[in-house]
Amino acid sequence: MFNKIVNTSLDWFEKRLPVMSFMKHQGEYQTPRNLSYAWNFGSLAMIALMIQIVTGIFLAMNYVPHVDHAFDSVERIMRDVPYGWLLRYAHAVGASMFFAVTYCHIIRGLYYGSYKAPREVLWWFGIIVFLIMMATAFMGYVLPWGQMSFWGATVITGLFSAFDYVIDGLGTGIQSFLLGGFSVDDPTLNRFYALHFLLPFILLGLVAVHVIALHVHGSNNPTGVDVKDKKDTIPFHPYYTIKDFFGFGVYFIIFFGFVFFAPNYLGHPDNYLMADPMVTPPHIVPEWYFLPFYAILRAVPDIGIPFTDIVLMKSKLAGVIAMFGSILILFFLPWLDKHPVRSGKYRPIFKILFWLFVANGILLGYIGGSPADGTTFGLPNIIIGRITTLYYFAYFVAILPILSKKERAIQVPESIYAETKKKYGNNIVAIALMIFVSFASVSASASSSDVKHPKQLKWAFDGAFGKFDKSSIQRGFQVYKEVCSACHAVGQLHFRNLQEVGFSEAEVKALAAGYNVQDGPDEDGEMFERPARASDRIPGPYKNKNHAVAANGAYPPDLSLIVKARHDGANYIYSLLTGYQPVEKAPKHVIVPEGKSYNPYFPGGAITMPPPLADGQVTFQDNTEATSKQMAKDVVNFLQWAAEPEMEHRKSMGVKVLIFLTVFTALFWVAKRRIWSKIGQ
Numbered sequence: 001m002f003n004k005i006v007n008t009s010l011d012w013f014e015k016r017l018p019v020m021s022f023m024k025h026q027g028e029y030q031t032p033r034n035l036s037y038a039w040n041f042g043s044l045a046m047i048a049l050m051i052q053i054v055t056g057i058f059l060a061m062n063y064v065p066h067v068d069h070a071f072d073s074v075e076r077i078m079r080d081v082p083y084g085w086l087l088r089y090a091h092a093v094g095a096s097m098f099f100a101v102t103y104c105h106i107i108r109g110l111y112y113g114s115y116k117a118p119r120e121v122l123w124w125f126g127i128i129v130f131l132i133m134m135a136t137a138f139m140g141y142v143l144p145w146g147q148m149s150f151w152g153a154t155v156i157t158g159l160f161s162a163f164d165y166v167i168d169g170l171g172t173g174i175q176s177f178l179l180g181g182f183s184v185d186d187p188t189l190n191r192f193y194a195l196h197f198l199l200p201f202i203l204l205g206l207v208a209v210h211v212i213a214l215h216v217h218g219s220n221n222p223t224g225v226d227v228k229d230k231k232d233t234i235p236f237h238p239y240y241t242i243k244d245f246f247g248f249g250v251y252f253i254i255f256f257g258f259v260f261f262a263p264n265y266l267g268h269p270d271n272y273l274m275a276d277p278m279v280t281p282p283h284i285v286p287e288w289y290f291l292p293f294y295a296i297l298r299a300v301p302d303i304g305i306p307f308t309d310i311v312l313m314k315s316k317l318a319g320v321i322a323m324f325g326s327i328l329i330l331f332f333l334p335w336l337d338k339h340p341v342r343s344g345k346y347r348p349i350f351k352i353l354f355w356l357f358v359a360n361g362i363l364l365g366y367i368g369g370s371p372a373d374g375t376t377f378g379l380p381n382i383i384i385g386r387i388t389t390l391y392y393f394a395y396f397v398a399i400l401p402i403l404s405k406k407e408r409a410i411q412v413p414e415s416i417y418a419e420t421k422k423k424y425g426n427n428i429v430a431i432a433l434m435i436f437v438s439f440a441s442v443s444a445s446a447s448s449s450d451v452k453h454p455k456q457l458k459w460a461f462d463g464a465f466g467k468f469d470k471s472s473i474q475r476g477f478q479v480y481k482e483v484c485s486a487c488h489a490v491g492q493l494h495f496r497n498l499q500e501v502g503f504s505e506a507e508v509k510a511l512a513a514g515y516n517v518q519d520g521p522d523e524d525g526e527m528f529e530r531p532a533r534a535s536d537r538i539p540g541p542y543k544n545k546n547h548a549v550a551a552n553g554a555y556p557p558d559l560s561l562i563v564k565a566r567h568d569g570a571n572y573i574y575s576l577l578t579g580y581q582p583v584e585k586a587p588k589h590v591i592v593p594e595g596k597s598y599n600p601y602f603p604g605g606a607i608t609m610p611p612p613l614a615d616g617q618v619t620f621q622d623n624t625e626a627t628s629k630q631m632a633k634d635v636v637n638f639l640q641w642a643a644e645p646e647m648e649h650r651k652s653m654g655v656k657v658l659i660f661l662t663v664f665t666a667l668f669w670v671a672k673r674r675i676w677s678k679i680g681q
Contacts, residue, residue, distance in 0.1 A: 029235065029236040029237075030218075030227075030230075030233035030235060030236070031218065031233060031236050032220075032227060032416050033231075033233055033234045033239075033416060033417065033679065034221050034222055034223065034420050035219060035240065036222055037243070037247060038104075038108040038222075039108070039219065039240075040243065040247035041101045041102075041104045041105035041108060043244045043247070043248075044101040044247060045098065045101045045102050045105055045207075046207065047248060048094060048097055048098035048101055049098065049200070049203065049204065049207065051090060051091075051094045051098075052091065052094050052098060052200060053200050053201070055087050055090050055091040056091060056197070056200065059077060059087055060197055062076065062077045062081055062084065063077070063143065065143070065189050065190050065192075066186060066189065066190075067185060067186045067275070070143065070144065071145045071274040071275065074088065074143075074145075075492050075560075075561075078646070079646075085650065086259070086650075086653075089259045089263040089650075092263065092266075092267060093258045093259050093263060095287070096266040096289065097258070099133070099289035102133065103289070106126070106130070107358060109123070110333075110357075112220055112221075112222060112224060112342065112344060113220065113224050113341075113342030113343055113344065114220040114342075115330075115333045115334050115337075116342050117334065119217055122213040122217070123330075123334065125213055126210055127330050128206060129203060129207060129210055130327070131327060132202060134290070134327075136195075136196060136199040136200060136203065137287065137290075138156060138286075138290070139192040139193075139196040139199070140196045141153075141286070142188070142189065143193060144271055145189065145274065145275045146270060146272060146274065146275060147270040147271060147276060147279070148268045148270040148271045148281065148284070148285070149271055149275060150275035150277065151275075151284045152285075153184045153188065153192075154184050155284055156286070157175050157178050157179055157184065157188075158175065159297070159319075159320050159323075160172075160174040160175045160178065160320075161175050161316075162314070162317040162320045165313070165314055165316075165317045183277075220342065221416060222343060222419075223343055223346075223412065223419050224341060224342025224343030225413060225414075225415060227416065229415075231415070231416075231417040232415055232416035232417050233416075239675060239676060242671055242676075243672055243676075246668040246672050249661060249665025249668055249669075252665075253658060253661050253662065253665060256654065256661065257654075257658065259654070260650055260651060260653060260655075260657065260658070261651065264564055266287075266288060267287070268285065268287075269566055269567055269569070270565065272561040272565035272643075273557065273561070273565050279555075282603070283371050285369050286368075288365065288369065291365040291366075291367075291369045292326075292364035292365045293323050293326055293327070293368070294368040295367045295368030295385045295388065295389070296322050296389045296392065297319040297320065297322065297323040298319065298368070298372055298382070298385060299319070299386045299389040300315055300322045300386075300389065301315050301386070302318070303315075303318050322389065326393070329393070329396050332396075336396055336397065336400045336401055336404075337401075337403075338401075339400075339403060339404040339407060339409070341412055343412075346409045346410045346412050347407055347409050348410065350403050350407060353395065353399055353403070356391075357392070357395045360388050360391050360392060360395075361392070363384070363388050364385070364388045364389070364392065367381050367384050367385045367388065368385075372385075451602070452575075452579070452600040452601050454575040454601060455575045455578075457571055457574060459637070459640070460472075460637070461637075461640055461647060464651060464655060465651065465655070466647070468501065468637070468640075468641050468648060469637055470502045471622065472633065472634045472637040472638075473501040473502075473637050473641050474501060474503065475622070475631075476634035476635040476636070476638025476639070477501075477638050478620065478621070478634075479613075479634055479638070480559070480635055480638055482617075483612055483613065483617060483618065483631075483635075484559065484612065484635065485540075487548075487552060487556040487609075488541070488557065489538075489540025489541065489542075490538055490540075490558065490559050491537060491538070491540055491558050491560055492537075492558075492560035492642070493537065493560060493642055494535060494536060494537050495508050495511060495532065495533070495535070495536060495537075496508060496534040496535055498511070500645060508534050509533075509534055512532040513531045513532065514532075515531070515532040515536075515538070515539050516529045516530065516531060516532065517530065517531075517536050540558070552608070553608060554608045556609070559639055559642065560642050561643050562639055563639050563640050563642075563643040563644070564644070569640075569643070570640050572601065573636050573639065576599060576601045576607075577612065577613055577628075577632040579600060579601045580598070581598050581600065582598070583598045586598040586605055587605075590605035590606065592605065592606045593606060613628040613631050613632055614628055617631065618631060
């Protein structure tokens with residue numbers, strides 16, 4: 001009786017929402033039997049999207065979209081929300097990994113001709129998904145309200161003003177509409193926050209349409225040959241299900257490797273400085289996944305009539321058109337490449353020129369992350385940018401059409417089944433490509449010949465098993481309190497946080513009581529001062545930024561995140577503190593104005609801050625000798641902890657997660673080998 005009721009209920013529900021039928025379809029869905037691991041990138045992109053949506057929802061619950069609070073709200077998530085650091089790092093790293101697998105997915109489609117008939121609409125939806133991804137990522141990059149966020153938004157939205165050259169006022173109108181005003185400000189942050197939350201759900205719908213379009217004509221395959229009979233196909237489940245799970249394991253090992261052990265490697269240090277409209281970074285760059293298109297934007301010169309002064313199109317407008325055109329041209333690819341053979345495996349000339357195209361794209365990314373006025377391989381970056389941009393467009397508008405008519409392909413197999421005896425040569429290439437793109441396309445750090453490379457020290461917190469030296473951190477806090485706190489704040493730290501590094505509760509309360517903080521309003525509506533409590537933030541030396549500038553001539557940065565806000569943070573700060581030299585030793589090309597000091601580790605060499613440390617300046621309570629190098633090392637340990645208080649927990653968890661994932665992946669590899677052995681592969 002019970003079974004009858006259950007079956008009747010399921011039948012009733014199935015007629016109205018055929019969930020079971022869909023699952024049965026997935027289990028019986030026939031796919032080409034020769035799909036390599038390069039086909040895993042589609043499912044990996046879906047996993048990456050889901051990670052972004054889930055982590056984004058929880059981050060949105062704690063984020064404050066206001067220019068005065070956005071930066072601090074992100075740090076509050078990192079420090080005060082349980083596992084907030086994991087959510088934030090997973091979301092930030094997840095964006096890079098999402099683009100990495102998507103680029104690999106696109107590269108696979110380009111190589112194997114997945115854009116050719118009858119899959120043109122499938123390809124179009126894929127490009128639309130990519131465009132929405134880019135818009136979503138750009139808006140999300142603005143939300144932390146760091147220096148690179150603010151200036152990146154300023155530069156990118158400023159590009160639309162180029163359309164004023166087409167219709168007077170058009171570009172400025174579009175820019176003002178995007179910004180909600182005349183500059184990047186509170187309205188910009190609010191509308192970007194709303195759109196960044198909305199677009200992933202639109203993206204999810206577009207991905208669903210993309211998958212539906214895939215099921216109309218089925219997947220392409222490495223041979224590019226159409227399915228002819230049942231021998232050419234196998235059920236999606238369990239064969240590709242188990243293959244996908246193995247791919248998930250490899251992906252998560254890479255993903256969590258970044259999250260737990262190098263969470264900031266794929267980002268830019270300047271984003272750990274709060275946005276300052278009055279201070280322009282020396283080298284503004286977008287995230288690494290936008291760098292090839294940024295290089296194209298910068299590469300295009302004024303377009304005019306040769307040997308005359310007549311300019312037909314300003315470089316700004318031409319660059320914007322080229323940047324957008326570099327993506328929009330992909331929509332026309334099915335008609336630009338009309339070669340009857342789909343797969344690049346059987347097109348020897350195409351294969352060479354295609355991998356040159358991929359290498360060209362990576363070089364574009366490197367140039368986009370390098371200073372425009374710098375050099376690479378002995379050539380000016382702007383020249384390399386123009387050459388690589390020219391090859392990018394020539395590949396589509398010249399090379400592919402010519403090859404379509406002239407290239408002779410080698411013998412294509414008669415059927416998919418006839419080719420399945422060839423093993424997985426492309427599988428290792430596919431996995432290696434993903435790892436390579438993840439690392440190779442990272443923004444090149446802006447460097448200067450005037451900056452000496454930091455000394456490389458061995459720190460206790462280095463490595464996968466690194467830990468904090470709490471005794472050193474306590475001494476470092478003493479150095480900060482007695483030396484650095486006269487100018488610099490550590491505004492993200494609360495007094496109570498000091499208990500994490502060995503200070504007792506009584507010591508923290510006594511330390512806090514020595515400071516006064518503003519509170520209120522009281523019953524009369526007046527603000528008042530009171531002794532600080534353990535729950536208060538450690539007060540800085542100045543009331544506000546203007547007060548600090550007036551007292552010093554320049555703004556002494558908050559030190560809470562300074563280690564993460566500098567390339568090679570710990571080594572750089574140690575080198576800076578111990579690297580002061582007499583002005584007389586400065587090279588002739590380095591000008592040190594009166595009142596400044598010479599430090600070869602500081603960009604430009606001339607630094608406003610005088611040498612902060614001297615032997616014997618502090619008396620340590622544990623009787624450690626207070627040399628300038630010892631004090632520098634201790635204060636760096638303190639600042640490293642201040643920037644990443646979660647580090648020990650993060651690395652400890654990371655070791656356990658990676659061990660689990662390695663075992664998980666190995667088991668799925670064994671299972672995959674056993675299941676695929678049933679069909680002789």
